[in-house]
Amino acid sequence: MKQDSIITKITKNTYLRFVLFGLIISMIPVLTGGGILKTSWLGIIGGTIIYTIAALGLNLLLGYSGLISLGTAGFMGLGAYISAYVTGNLGLPWEVGILAAVIIPVIFGILIGLASLRMEGLYLGIVTLCVAEVLRKTFDELEPLTGGFSGKSAEYPTLLGIFKLNQGTTFVLLCVVLVLMMILTYHLANGQLGRALNAMRGSNVAAQAMGVSLLKYRLIAFALATGYASLAGALYAHFVKFVYPSTWNLPLSLVILAIVVIGGLRSIYGTFIGALIVYALPDLVLKRIPIIGDINGLSYVFSGVLIILVVLFYPGGCVKVFSDVKLLLQKLFKRKVKKNV
Amino acid sequence: MSEQAILTPSLNENEILRVENLSMHFGGLKAVEKLSFSINEHEIFGLIGPNGAGKTTVFNCITQFYKPSEGRVLFLTKQGLTENLVGQKVHNIIRKGLVRTFQNVELVSELSLLDNVLVGGHIDFKSSGFSQALRLPKARKEEKAMREKAERVLNFMGIDHMKDALAGGQPYGVRKKVEMARTLMCEPKLIILDEPAAGLNDVETQQLAETIREVRDTYNCTILLVEHDMRLVMGICDRICAISFGKFLACDTPERIQRNSLVQEAYLGEKEG
Amino acid sequence: MSTFLQLFLRSFETGAIYALATLGIIIVFRTNLVINFAQGVMGMFGAYIVTIIFMKTGMPLLLAILLGIVAAICIGIIVDFVVIRRTKKVGGSGKEIITLGMMMVFLGIAPMVFGVDPLRLPKIIETGAFTLDKANLSYNSLLNIVIGLSLTIGLFLLLQKTKLGLAIRTTASNERTARMLGIPTKKVTLFAWAFAMVLGTLSGVLIAPSTSVTVNLMDSIQVNAFIACVLGGFQTFYGPVIGAYILAIANNLLSYYVSSVWGTQILYLLVIIFIVIKPVGLIGKRVVKKV
Numbered sequence: 081m082k083q084d085s086i087i088t089k090i091t092k093n094t095y096l097r098f099v100l101f102g103l104i105i106s107m108i109p110v111l112t113g114g115g116i117l118k119t120s121w122l123g124i125i126g127g128t129i130i131y132t133i134a135a136l137g138l139n140l141l142l143g144y145s146g147l148i149s150l151g152t153a154g155f156m157g158l159g160a161y162i163s164a165y166v167t168g169n170l171g172l173p174w175e176v177g178i179l180a181a182v183i184i185p186v187i188f189g190i191l192i193g194l195a196s197l198r199m200e201g202l203y204l205g206i207v208t209l210c211v212a213e214v215l216r217k218t219f220d221e222l223e224p225l226t227g228g229f230s231g232k233s234a235e236y237p238t239l240l241g242i243f244k245l246n247q248g249t250t251f252v253l254l255c256v257v258l259v260l261m262m263i264l265t266y267h268l269a270n271g272q273l274g275r276a277l278n279a280m281r282g283s284n285v286a287a288q289a290m291g292v293s294l295l296k297y298r299l300i301a302f303a304l305a306t307g308y309a310s311l312a313g314a315l316y317a318h319f320v321k322f323v324y325p326s327t328w329n330l331p332l333s334l335v336i337l338a339i340v341v342i343g344g345l346r347s348i349y350g351t352f353i354g355a356l357i358v359y360a361l362p363d364l365v366l367k368r369i370p371i372i373g374d375i376n377g378l379s380y381v382f383s384g385v386l387i388i389l390v391v392l393f394y395p396g397g398c399v400k401v402f403s404d405v406k407l408l409l410q411k412l413f414k415r416k417v418k419k420n421v
Numbered sequence: 422m423s424e425q426a427i428l429t430p431s432l433n434e435n436e437i438l439r440v441e442n443l444s445m446h447f448g449g450l451k452a453v454e455k456l457s458f459s460i461n462e463h464e465i466f467g468l469i470g471p472n473g474a475g476k477t478t479v480f481n482c483i484t485q486f487y488k489p490s491e492g493r494v495l496f497l498t499k500q501g502l503t504e505n506l507v508g509q510k511v512h513n514i515i516r517k518g519l520v521r522t523f524q525n526v527e528l529v530s531e532l533s534l535l536d537n538v539l540v541g542g543h544i545d546f547k548s549s550g551f552s553q554a555l556r557l558p559k560a561r562k563e564e565k566a567m568r569e570k571a572e573r574v575l576n577f578m579g580i581d582h583m584k585d586a587l588a589g590g591q592p593y594g595v596r597k598k599v600e601m602a603r604t605l606m607c608e609p610k611l612i613i614l615d616e617p618a619a620g621l622n623d624v625e626t627q628q629l630a631e632t633i634r635e636v637r638d639t640y641n642c643t644i645l646l647v648e649h650d651m652r653l654v655m656g657i658c659d660r661i662c663a664i665s666f667g668k669f670l671a672c673d674t675p676e677r678i679q680r681n682s683l684v685q686e687a688y689l690g691e692k693e694g
Numbered sequence: 695m696s697t698f699l700q701l702f703l704r705s706f707e708t709g710a711i712y713a714l715a716t717l718g719i720i721i722v723f724r725t726n727l728v729i730n731f732a733q734g735v736m737g738m739f740g741a742y743i744v745t746i747i748f749m750k751t752g753m754p755l756l757l758a759i760l761l762g763i764v765a766a767i768c769i770g771i772i773v774d775f776v777v778i779r780r781t782k783k784v785g786g787s788g789k790e791i792i793t794l795g796m797m798m799v800f801l802g803i804a805p806m807v808f809g810v811d812p813l814r815l816p817k818i819i820e821t822g823a824f825t826l827d828k829a830n831l832s833y834n835s836l837l838n839i840v841i842g843l844s845l846t847i848g849l850f851l852l853l854q855k856t857k858l859g860l861a862i863r864t865t866a867s868n869e870r871t872a873r874m875l876g877i878p879t880k881k882v883t884l885f886a887w888a889f890a891m892v893l894g895t896l897s898g899v900l901i902a903p904s905t906s907v908t909v910n911l912m913d914s915i916q917v918n919a920f921i922a923c924v925l926g927g928f929q930t931f932y933g934p935v936i937g938a939y940i941l942a943i944a945n946n947l948l949s950y951y952v953s954s955v956w957g958t959q960i961l962y963l964l965v966i967i968f969i970v971i972k973p974v975g976l977i978g979k980r981v982v983k984k985v
Binding site: 142146147148150192194195203205210211214221331377379386387388391 | 731777784786791798800801802803913914917920923955967970
C-alpha cells in the first residue's frame with residue numbers, strides 16, 4: 081500500500097490545513113520586506129484578513145441561519161472605537177481592549193436580536209439597517225468618545241504588556257487570529273450548533289419539532305456575527321491605527337455580505353477567497369488597469385454584479401469552483417484511463 | 422375532593438394521551454369542534470376522516486404548532502408527569518417525549534443523512550456551547566457517542582450504508598426513512614406520523630406497515646397515525662378514531678369502525694333509502 | 695401653537711415624500727414577495743437622471759422630471775427583465791441578496807456616470823408661501839404634499855377600482871393562484887418594478903431641493919421607508935403609508951421638542967419597542983402558517 085506523503089497527511093488533517101494556511105499568509109511581511117512584493121500588499125492583505133474575520137461571523141448568520149444583517153459595519157466600528165478608547169483614553173492593556181471591544185457590542189447585539197428576531201427573519205435586515213444608521217450618527221456625534229469626524233487614533237498592539245509590535249508583526253498577529261477564528265467557526269459549524277442552524281434554515285417547523293428554539297438559536301447566531309464583526313473592527317483599529325466614522329457605513333456592510341455570498345455560503349476557506357475577490361482584487365488588480373482603473377465605483381459594480389450572478393447561477397460561490405474543477409479533472413482522467421485500457 | 426386534585430390533570434391507567442374538548446377556530450371557521458379521544462400506551466392508534474375533516478389541524482393542535490381555541494391535551498411525559506400540552510412552546514414538546522413527522526418530509530438537503538438524523542438528537546446534547554466551541558474532550562466524546570447512536574438508528578431503518586450521502590438527492594422513500602430515523606433519536610414515548618403512506622406504492626406501504634410495527638415493538642413506544650390510506654390504517658391500527666368536519670364520529674377497533682354507519686356516511690355520503 | 699402647526703405641516707410634507715418611497719417598497723413586496731433593498735438607490739439614480747437632464751439641456755424642470763420618469767420606467771423594466779425574471783427558483787433570502795447586489799451596482803454606476811460632485815436641483819415652485827396662523831407653508835411644500843397625497847390616493851383607486859389593480863391585488867395575495875386564474879403575473883410584476891422606480895425617482899426629486907443630489911440622497915428616506923413598512927405591517931398597502939406619516943411627524947416632533955441630535959435615534963428606539971410589543975405592526979394581521 082502506498083504511504084501517504086507528508087503533504088497529504090497534513091492536508092488531510094483539518095487543523096493542520098488551517099495552520100498551514102496561516103503560515104503561508106504570514107509569510108507576506110517577509111516578502112514585502114524583502115522587496116519581492118510591493119509594500120502596499122501588506123496593508124491590502126491585512127485588510128483582507130480583517131474583512132474575512134467579520135465575514136466569517138456573517139457567514140454563520142447568513143449561510144447557516146439564513147438571516148440577513150446589514151449592521152456588520154456598525155458593529156465593526158463599535159469594536160474599533162471601543163478598543164481604541166480603552167487602550168488610548170483609559171490606558172488599559174491591549175488584551176483588555178479586545179475583550180471590551182467584543183463583549184460590549186455582543187451584549188448590544190443580543191438586545192437588538194431579542195427585539196427583532198421574534199418576528200420574520202427579514203425584519204432583522206431592516207432593524208440592523210436602522211441600528212447601523214444610529215451607530216453611524218453616534219460615531220459622528222459622540223465626539224468626546226469617538227473624536228467625531230476627525231477620527232480616533234490607536235497604536236500597534238503591545239502583547240502581554242511587553243512585546244511592542246510593528247506593522248509586520250501585527251500582520252502576523254492578524255494571521256494568528258484568523259486561523260483561530262477559522263478553527264472556532266469549524267467547531268461551531270460542524271457540531272450541534274451548526275446542525276441546529278442548518279435545520280432552522282432548511283425548515284423552521286422541523287427544527288422546532290426537534291427541539292430547536294428558533295429565538296434562542298437566531299440570537300446565538302446573531303450574537304456570534306456581532307462578536308466576529310466587533311473583533312474585526314478592534315483589529316482594524318490597531319492595524320490601520322486610525323478610526324474614522326465615515327468608514328462604517330452601509331456600503332461596507334454590503335461589501336462584507338458580498339464576500340460571504342461570492343466566496344461561498346457556509347464555506348470557511350470560501351470566505352477568505354471571497355474577501356480576496358471583493359476587497360483585494362479591486363485594489364491589487366483592477367485599479368492598476370489603465371483608464372478602467374480610475375473609474376470610481378467600479379469595484380462596487382463588480383461586486384454587485386458578481387453577487388447577482390452567484391445567487392442566480394452558481395449558488396455554491398467561488399469556493400465551489402475548486403471542487404467542480406477537481407470533479408471535472410477526475411472525470412477527464414477516468415476517461416483517459418478507460419481509453420488506454 | 423381537594424382543590425389540588427381538581428387542578429392537577431390526570432390520565433387513566435393505560436392512557437398516554439388524552440385530547441379533551443379540543444376546539445380550533447380560525448376566525449369564524451370551526452376547523453375542530455369539541456373533539457375528545459384518548460390513546461393507550463403502546464397502541465398503534467389511527468386518526469382518520471375524509472378530506473378536510475381536520476385531521477392535520479387536530480394534530481397540529483396536539484403538537485402545539487397551532488394554539489387550540491379550547492380544550493386540553495393531556496400527555497404522560499417521559500419524565501413520568503401528566504401535563505397539559507396546550508400553551509407549551511412548540512420546541513419543548515419533544516422534550517416531553519412526543520415527536521412528529523411531516524407530510525412534506527422536512528429534511529435539510531445540504532446535510533448528510535447522518536447529520537439529518539443527528540438533528541433529532543439535538544435535545545440530548547449536554548455539553549455547553551463553550552466546550553463545543555473549543556472541542557474539549559467531553560464535547561468530542563459526546564459528539565462521537567451521538568454519531569454512533571444515529572448510525573444505529575439508520576441501521577434499524579436499513580439505510581446506514583448511505584449515511585454520508587446528502588439528503589438532497591435522495592429518492593422519496595429514503596427521505597421518509599431518514600425522517601422516521603430522526604424521530605427515534607430521542608427515544609420518544611409517542612410518535613405522531615403525518616400521512617406516512619403518502620406517495621408510496623403498495624409494496625412500500627407494506628414495508629411501512631412492518632416498519633411501524635417494528636418501531637413500536639423495538640422502541641416500546643406509542644404511535645398515532647394520521648392517514649388517508651385505509652388499508653394501512655385498518656391493517657395495523659389497534660384502535661381508530663374517525664372524525665368529520667372537525668367533529669368526533671367514532672372511536673373503536675378497525676372492524677367496528679368499518680361497520681359504523683356514521684363513518685360510512687361521512688366517507689360515502691347519505692345511504693340511499 | 696404656531697410652531698406646532700409649522701412642525702406638523704412640514705412633517706406632512708416629509709411624510710408625503712416618505713409615503714412615495716414606502717409605496718415603492720410595498721408594491722414590490724406584495725407582488726414579488728421580496729423586500730427591495732435597492733429601492734432607495736434606484737430612486738437616487740432616477741433623481742440624478744432628472745438633474746443631469748435639467749442641467750445639461752436647460753429645459754424646464756417639469757419636462758426634465760417627465761423625461762426622468764420615462765427613464766425610470768425603462769430602468770425598472772430592464773431590472774425586471776434582466777434580473778427579476780430569473781429569480782423564480784431562488785429560495786430563502788436569495789432574492790433579498792440579489793436586491794442588495796443591485797444596490798451595489800447602482801451605488802457603483804452612479805459616480806461613474808454622474809461624477810462625485812454634489813449637484814443642485816431646484817424646487818418646482820421656487821418662491822411664495824402662505825401663512826396659517828403665523829405658520830408658514832411654502833407653495834412648493836404644498837405642492838409636494840399634493841403630489842404625495844394624490845399619488846397615494848391614485849394608487850389606491852387604481853388598486854381598488856381598475857382591472858390592473860385587481861390583477862395586482864390577486865398576484866399580491868397568491869401569485870400561483872393568480873397565474874392559474876389567467877392573470878398575466880409577469881406583466882403585474884413588470885408594472886410593480888417600473889412603478890416602484892418611478893415612485894423612488896419622484897421622492898428623490900421632491901427631497902433633492904432641500905439637500906443636494908449625491909449618492910446618499912435617499913439614505914434617510916430609504917431607512918424611514920423600511921421602518922414605515924415595519925411599523926405599518928407588510929400585509930396591507932395602506933398600513934405602511936400611515937406608518938410613513940406617523941414617522942415623519944414623530945421624527946420632527948422629537949427632534950424639535952426633545953433633542954435635535956438624538957431625536958431620530960430615540961424614534962428608532964421607540965419603533966423597536968413598539969415592534970416588540972406588536973410584531974405585526976399597526977395594521978398587520980397575524981398570518982397563521984399552514985403546517
